[in-house]
Amino acid sequence: LAKTTQPISMDSYEGQEVNITCSHNNIATNDYITWYQQFPSQGPRFIIQGYKTKVTNEVASLFIPADRKSSTLSLPRVSLSDTAVYYCLVALINDYKLSFGAGTTVTVRA
Amino acid sequence: GAVVSQHPSWVICKSGTSVKIECRSLDFQATTMFWYRQFPKQSLMLMATSNEGSKATYEQGVEKDKFLINHASLTLSTLTVTSAHPEDSSFYICSAMSRLLDNEQFFGPGTRLTVL
Numbered sequence: 001l002a003k004t005t006q007p008i009s010m011d012s013y014e015g016q017e018v019n020i021t022c023s024h025n026n027i028a029t030n031d032y033i034t035w036y037q038q039f040p041s042q043g044p045r046f047i048i049q050g051y052k053t054k055v056t057n058e059v060a061s062l063f064i065p066a067d068r069k070s071s072t073l074s075l076p077r078v079s080l081s082d083t084a085v086y087y088c089l090v091a092l093i094n095d096y097k098l099s100f101g102a103g104t105t106v107t108v109r110a
Numbered sequence: 111g112a113v114v115s116q117h118p119s120w121v122i123c124k125s126g127t128s129v130k131i132e133c134r135s136l137d138f139q140a141t142t143m144f145w146y147r148q149f150p151k152q153s154l155m156l157m158a159t160s161n162e163g164s165k166a167t168y169e170q171g172v173e174k175d176k177f178l179i180n181h182a183s184l185t186l187s188t189l190t191v192t193s194a195h196p197e198d199s200s201f202y203i204c205s206a207m208s209r210l211l212d213n214e215q216f217f218g219p220g221t222r223l224t225v226l
Contacts, residue, residue, distance in 0.1 A: 041201065041220060041222065042219055042220060043114075043203045043204075043205070043217030043218050043219055043220050044154065044203075044217050045217065046214060046215075046216075087153070094213065096142060096144070096159070096207060096213065096215070097144075097156055097159065098144075098154075098156065098205075098215065099156070100146075100153040100154040100155075101153060102152075102153055103153055
């Protein structure tokens with residue numbers, strides 16, 4: 001499993017865009033990048049997954065450069081309810097054993 | 111999306127007792143279920159993988175005799191913490207996966223176990 005490195009925490013204000021970058025220097029050719037969100041005392045929730053370039057859904061965007069050694073989760077116009085821990089995972093698409101790193105605690109302030 | 115429930119949401123027990131936690135996939139049949147443990151301010155750690163009708167596969171360092179997993183049906187898996195001790199106090203989270211749902215893992219809300 002590729003090791004990932006994320007910032008421990010990030011602070012933001014309501015309405016701002018939050019970008020969380022995850023480093024995964026030893027990502028393998030067949031690895032996908034997946035981001036999860038976890039609120040306190042709740043289970044994680046899938047946010048977005050991608051392999052290369054850019055992926056966008058109704059919640060976030062995921063930017064992956066050509067070398068795939070990093071990825072950036074972009075949360076547009078955050079609100080207080082986006083305060084959570086965000087995890088970046090790198091694994092094969094059919095690797096069901098998810099390995100969660102330390103995650104990034106995002107705190108959104110009014 | 112697919113819903114996974116856990117019961118109870120929290121439990122307090124005395125040291126030495128056993129506690130059973132249920133994980134149910136409410137609107138889909140789960141090919142595989144997973145159990146995680148999360149200590150305060152730490153990340154999730156996979157404990158075991160459970161397939162319906164077969165024995166669970168435990169991760170290294172997880173005592174299978176202490177954490178009994180039963181996956182009796184495609185919608186229910188149970189985790190029993192036997193002879194619980196204060197160091198077993200943690201947040202236990204399950205997830206369920208189905209081939210028919212692109213093998214995405216859907217997580218339950220977690221169960222907070224406190225052992226006195």
